[in-house]
Amino acid sequence: MAISVDTFFLNPHFQGTLQSQIQQIIAEAILSGRFRQGEKLPSTRKLATHLGISRITVTLAYTELLANDYLTSRGRSGYFVSENAPEPPSFNTLRQTEDVVDWSRAIGSRYTGGNALSKPQNWAKYKYNFIYGQSDPSIFDHANWRLCALQALGQKDFFALTSDYYEHDDERLVEFILRHSLTRRGILARPENVLITLGAQNALWLTAQVLLTQRRTAVIEDPCYPALRDILSQSRCHVVPLPVDQDGLPPDTIPPHSDVIFTTPSHQCPTTATMPMARREALLERARDIDALIVEDDYEFEMSFLKSPSPSLKSLDEDGRVIYVGSFSKSVFPGLRLGYLVGSESFIREARALRSLVLRHPPGHTMRTAAYFLGLGHYDALIRRTRNEFAKRRDVMQTAIANFGLQIASHETHGGSSFWMQAPRGTDTEALAAKLIEKSVLIEPGRPFFHGRTRPREYFRLAYSSINTTRIPEGIELIAQALKEG
């Protein structure tokens, strides 16, 4: 039987080459049982005419499918579905029915209902995008990332790509973190002090699982990164939220029975405050006095473009009580999911065993690509370019904010990628955000960052990490208008 050209149609939204689309149509039709073994494909000429594309494209697609044994060619008679082509399953697929299982009983622990931030999946389509944490194609060094990824796909790196690392990490990446990233933060460490994680969130989760139990107390900053609160509530420890001031977390408010203190000294999340040197020393002293550990999320230290970065808490730590969390997901791109933990060997050993239990290891290709990107200097170049661009945007933001009479909530900072804003008293910034979305403006309401029942509603965050400078004044004006309208 011959397959009619009429069963072929091109999808205008297909992402990929025409050739790959044709391969895909045929492969799927075989897999789903629509095209059967021995059936004759349309000739390349016929199919090309039918689809209005070049004949060579069809020929290339057929040739690729020949190589993959989906098709065979019988000399001049043309192309046929191969007898070695995969067969669709012989048994019928089950129709969907109502579950008999009572899931309300069957689920032992619930994880939904957390505080995690969310944003529209299609955020890139909004014109005035003041949301935090997405990559800007105009800044990111896509070309060199691609080259490094390609290098990591080479024959030389076959085992780095494919191997099961078990508990291990990519040695080259660890080496660069030790020699490159950590030396810049004043931290001297050995490989056994470092664990590669699936981003900073994974690092914080592992840390909480190792250090905290129902009988222990964690101190967090209020406001803070919302997912941290979810992580701590899963660990069932006692959580003490401490309000931050213009210098970040105030050490003298830390209660004496605290076990672990979570802090973001470089740029407090979300207020962007940078902790001054004197307070860093006071915080370490307080931790020493009460024998607590400190988890330092070195959030956006790279973006200290207004002043040079302060030494990390870990670099001042003589007792081994600071656990350092670093991330490449923020500075390279969030989809990368790559971060690391630095701490004493006894701690890292447990965190490594837990990571191995939960997910074994981060994908080999991701680790090796990052190692090349760092090692060839592209990472530093990217950071420099980002800082320069953010400094410009920050200037434009600051001018627009002043011109349109908006109020910045946090003043003293070393840079970063956002402003922490305060709307007039009584404003509900969640309602404000919902209203602005209709004008293609995206902002982040501040409420999810706060702890407890009476969380303030008048704060919001304005990031400038993914917005073009030329759009900033218009966007700020729209926010100011919406605020005036109440």
Next chain:
Amino acid sequence: MAISVDTFFLNPHFQGTLQSQIQQIIAEAILSGRFRQGEKLPSTRKLATHLGISRITVTLAYTELLANDYLTSRGRSGYFVSENAPEPPSFNTLRQTEDVVDWSRAIGSRYTGGNALSKPQNWAKYKYNFIYGQSDPSIFDHANWRLCALQALGQKDFFALTSDYYEHDDERLVEFILRHSLTRRGILARPENVLITLGAQNALWLTAQVLLTQRRTAVIEDPCYPALRDILSQSRCHVVPLPVDQDGLPPDTIPPHSDVIFTTPSHQCPTTATMPMARREALLERARDIDALIVEDDYEFEMSFLKSPSPSLKSLDEDGRVIYVGSFSKSVFPGLRLGYLVGSESFIREARALRSLVLRHPPGHTMRTAAYFLGLGHYDALIRRTRNEFAKRRDVMQTAIANFGLQIASHETHGGSSFWMQAPRGTDTEALAAKLIEKSVLIEPGRPFFHGRTRPREYFRLAYSSINTTRIPEGIELIAQALKEG
């Protein structure tokens, strides 16, 4: 000051091009403060002569560093360390001291000391490699994986690569799993029934965390995948190990108070037994009778080259009580870390929220690359090639095993990638493995797969997934000799 050529030397073990090595030497020297701003680099001619390489290589390295702002060029006077080059940190790094922290007290939960298998990191250097679960460069379709990875790095996929997916998965990958992988297992599912995970281990871990608590009972096969026992002991549930027979898990031995049954019906791990159809139905009936859930790890179903694969338990499940675990890490390569869960929406929702808490999402690039590899038919071609090759190796193994008088412990099987072996009574296969390693033979002792205190020592696993056919007879002979020597 000019930098002397004598500070440059090539590392013969460097993995990468000469050009990238030179870039790296210079970048590192700048970052560590050895080369300082304004210092003059050796001329391209001098450096090329010194290193004995082509001048164009040096020029290309310098040009790349110019673009990255590590170097500047001053017309004819040559290349200098740029004033915009990154500066080494101004503060001193702390010397390493003894920890003051008492880690035996500070660690709240311990995760070390589990059963996880391990193998030499340099396993590829051993001549007779009978260990399981590493990629064979002679089978894997490296070229097409590379092309798909490259496509996923393209401009069109910029957001797929870089975005924060939060709770979401790559839509294209989910679509292919639904239409391609699951239809072959007779499973009809919607996107809300699927969650992408960091490999099968991550899928099993998430499942255990959602379904099991201290008050619940899990049934496992004995022997089984060792990491599953670690996962369950972390969940603190009650664990009932049930000895498997030649057909896998016997349903009539499952105690009535069981909540969740973990099973590997396609190829029991490690005995390789395939559960017959009648027992699959009996297992489902038993689960229905006692209202238990089943977690089906569809381990190596792709490798059923001796008979066609049996329908999955999930395809026979009318109640929604089967949770299906699939993996690409085994069939593509272990370092990929990509698997998936299929189950009822209520369950998937909780597993998704937990995944989001622990690690957010698998890296975007990994998901998109796999979507292309599946969609273009390369995955099926790889599976077919692997099956053909494994069938050949299995024949050679079987002959050699018979010739040298070794004993296979499990006979009825549909294929797979290993034999489950039984040494003469009284043999300690851990001692055997240690002895064989000196003769460049790697085998896996069976003890870690068993549960309890009196775990048999005479079993071992012989995989043929990473060994060349020509080496099999010699390897088996060495094992037979070692067994005879006692």
